[in-house]
Amino acid sequence: xxxxxxxxxxxxxxIPLDIGGMDISFTNSSLFMVVTVAATSAFLIWATSGRGLIxxxxxxxxxxxxxFVASMLRDGAGSEGMKFFPLVFSLFMxxxxxxxxxxxxxxxxxTSHIIVTFALAMLVxxxxxxxxxxxxxxxxxxxxxxxxxxxxxxPLVIMIEVISFISRPISLSVRLFANMLAGHIxxxxxxxxxxxxxxxxxxxxxxxxxxxxxxxALTGLEFLVAFLQAYVFAVLxxxxxxxxxxPSH
Amino acid sequence: xxxxxxxxxxxxxxxxLSSLEQRLAKSRAEDAKQAAPSxxxxxxxxxxxxxxxxxxxxxxGALIGYLIDTFAxxxxxxxxxxxxxxxxxxxxxxxRSTGSVADPYQAGWVSKPDRAKDQKGSKKxxxxxxxxxx
Numbered sequence: 001x002x003x004x005x006x007x008x009x010x011x012x013x014x015i016p017l018d019i020g021g022m023d024i025s026f027t028n029s030s031l032f033m034v035v036t037v038a039a040t041s042a043f044l045i046w047a048t049s050g051r052g053l054i055x056x057x058x059x060x061x062x063x064x065x066x067x068f069v070a071s072m073l074r075d076g077a078g079s080e081g082m083k084f085f086p087l088v089f090s091l092f093m094x095x096x097x098x099x100x101x102x103x104x105x106x107x108x109x110x111t112s113h114i115i116v117t118f119a120l121a122m123l124v125x126x127x128x129x130x131x132x133x134x135x136x137x138x139x140x141x142x143x144x145x146x147x148x149x150x151x152x153x154x155p156l157v158i159m160i161e162v163i164s165f166i167s168r169p170i171s172l173s174v175r176l177f178a179n180m181l182a183g184h185i186x187x188x189x190x191x192x193x194x195x196x197x198x199x200x201x202x203x204x205x206x207x208x209x210x211x212x213x214x215x216x217a218l219t220g221l222e223f224l225v226a227f228l229q230a231y232v233f234a235v236l237x238x239x240x241x242x243x244x245x246x247p248s249h
Numbered sequence: 250x251x252x253x254x255x256x257x258x259x260x261x262x263x264x265x266l267s268s269l270e271q272r273l274a275k276s277r278a279e280d281a282k283q284a285a286p287s288x289x290x291x292x293x294x295x296x297x298x299x300x301x302x303x304x305x306x307x308x309x310g311a312l313i314g315y316l317i318d319t320f321a322x323x324x325x326x327x328x329x330x331x332x333x334x335x336x337x338x339x340x341x342x343x344x345r346s347t348g349s350v351a352d353p354y355q356a357g358w359v360s361k362p363d364r365a366k367d368q369k370g371s372k373k374x375x376x377x378x379x380x381x382x383x
Contacts, residue, residue, distance in 0.1 A: 156334075163310050163331075163338040170305035171342070178297055232298075 005188040009112055009181070029116070032108045036098045044093075065093065069234065076238025080245050087127065088241075091120060092234040099180060099226035103219075111229075112180040114173060121169035124237045132244035143247040172236055179229050183222045190215045302342040310335015 015026035047058035055063060069089045073081050095111060102109030110116050132140040144161040145154070193211035197204040314331025318324045344350040 159331075159334050160338045160341060163306055163313065163335050164342055166313075167302070167306040167309040167335075167338065167342065170309060171301040174301040174305060175298055178301060182297070 005185045005192065008108070008184060008188065011113075028108045029110050029113060032098070032101060032110050033116075036094060036101055036110070039101075040093045040097045065089075072234060073238050073241075076235060077242040077245055081238065081241050084127070084241050088234055088237050091124070091237060092230055095120070095176065095233050096227065096230035099230055100223075102180065102184065103222060103226060109180055109184055111176055112184055114177040117173040117177040118169070120176075120233070121173040124172065124240060125169040128240045128244040131241075132247055135244065136247050140244070140247045143243055168236075168240065172233065176229050176233055179225055183218075183225050187215065187218050187222060190218060299343050299346065302346055303339040306339035306342050307332065307335045310338060 011027045011029055013025040013027055014031060017024045017026060043058070044062050047056075047062035050056055050059055052059060066089070069092050070082070070085060073085055073088050077084070098110050101107050102111065129140075132143070144158050144165065146157060146161070149157050190211045194208045194215065197208040197211065200207075310331045310333075311328060313335075314328035317327035317331065321327065341350065
């Protein structure tokens with residue numbers, strides 16, 4: 001069991017709940033979502049409570065994260081997009097903190113479950129579609145009609161654009177999920193090599209140095225991936241929101 | 250007397266403020282220039298991005314085709330056609346994210362002059378970000 005790379009993704013019911021035949025148990029995944037949200041909120045509230053003109057380390061970290069997301073959103077969706085700042089900031093911080101929590105040994109990585117990332121992606125696309133129709137009415141559908149295409153090709157091109165649009169939430173969620181899942185499994189497999197080689201005597205211990213070095217390197221890479229995937233998720237959210245704000249192209 | 254001193258101090262303050270603004274704008278521009286390429290991406294991250302875009306479009310195409318077939322009873326024609334269209338959309342997705350094909354979100358397909366105008370300033374940066382996001 002200790003060497004099973006999949007074991008870390010098992011869901012365990014901590015508080016079994018059943019309402020009307022629906023299993024809504026409080027699992028370890030739910031626990032880590034609560035912990036992620038609580039830690040993020042607690043940190044931001046604590047860090048900004050001082051309101052110093054000269055920020056402390058904590059405050060400057062909070063301001064940095066604000067500035068980072070705000071400039072990303074302004075670049076991606078224009079200053080009109082700032083009305084979505086709470087959404088994008090929450091998504092970014094949630095994914096980032098969840099990914100980083102996943103790097104602690106024995107912690108559960110909630111973003112390694114596709115249903116979680118898919119729900120986040122659907123939240124984004126749902127917002128884009130609802131706001132796009134709310135703001136632009138039916139002209140939101142221009143998103144699927146590139147200009148300067150011969151009329152005879154229109155049905156084909158529109159079909160392709162629609163498929164391309166629907167594939168967005170899927171690729172958005174699969175990308176985050178696959179990165180986290182693959183990274184954690186690789187890490188676990190290489191770390192498992194260290195243990196099993198080390199049990200094979202002197203020669204094995206010598207051979208175990210290689211996977212150990214690999215594990216150390218992969219850990220660094222995983223921290224990079226954890227940040228990068230949260231960043232990519234937020235950047236793509238901004239781009240999709242831009243479509244909702246300015247659909248004509 | 251005092252009034253003149255105030256004026257002088259005021260002018261100096263203004264001059265210092267404007268020079269500070271200039272320096273700030275300059276350093277911000279440099280920051281922005283450096284920010285985009287500094288995201289060192291692991292190659293496999295890029296591979297995952299491309300493949301997820303490609304595969305998801307094919308899956309969506311197949312799913313739409315399957316649903317049409319189920320409801321219209323045209324098995325297997327809609328699925329065959331939509332699977333092929335999904336393949337096309339997947340290739341389009343990949344080409345767009347590598348930048349080989351004009352992205353509709355870039356200037357290429359923009360038809361309305363007003364959009365080109367109001368997007369000019371903010372349009373450059375997101376595409377940079379999008380290109381080397383993973």
